[in-house]
Amino acid sequence: xxxxxxxxxxxxxxSQETLADMAGVDRSxxxxxxxxxxxxxxxxxxxxxRALKMPPGNLLDF
Amino acid sequence: xxxxxxxxxxxxxxSQETLADMAGVDRSxxxxxxxxxxxxxxxxxxxxxRALKMPPGNLLDF
Numbered sequence: 001x002x003x004x005x006x007x008x009x010x011x012x013x014x015s016q017e018t019l020a021d022m023a024g025v026d027r028s029x030x031x032x033x034x035x036x037x038x039x040x041x042x043x044x045x046x047x048x049x050r051a052l053k054m055p056p057g058n059l060l061d062f
Numbered sequence: 063x064x065x066x067x068x069x070x071x072x073x074x075x076x077s078q079e080t081l082a083d084m085a086g087v088d089r090s091x092x093x094x095x096x097x098x099x100x101x102x103x104x105x106x107x108x109x110x111x112r113a114l115k116m117p118p119g120n121l122l123d124f
Contacts, residue, residue, distance in 0.1 A: 045104055
């Protein structure tokens with residue numbers, strides 16, 4: 001999931017800090033999320049997906 | 063999300079208890095999840111999706 005968030009963010013040319021601010025997520029927390037080091041809650045996934053204007057399911061790799 | 067989990071579970075004629083056991087989730091916790099009373103972690107969403115043989119994104123309504 002973290003890798004998809006990072007890829008999507010980069011494709012939209014948004015910095016990690018900007019995405020964190022847009023999603024209302026702590027900046028250091030966002031770093032851990034992108035590195036796959038956090039088991040985030042679904043509500044956080046929704047906030048990040050909304051900030052990236054993507055369906056949340058698209059950020060999940062399974 | 064809870065409603066989708068419930069709908070999917072019912073369409074597969076699986077009881078809430080059986081789904082909880084299959085997903086390795088506490089039975090009472092599953093009840094709260096289905097009623098939308100829990101902000102579950104993505105890992106829990108994956109466990110439930112795997113038990114229902116569905117892509118996790120399909121259980122997310124947005």
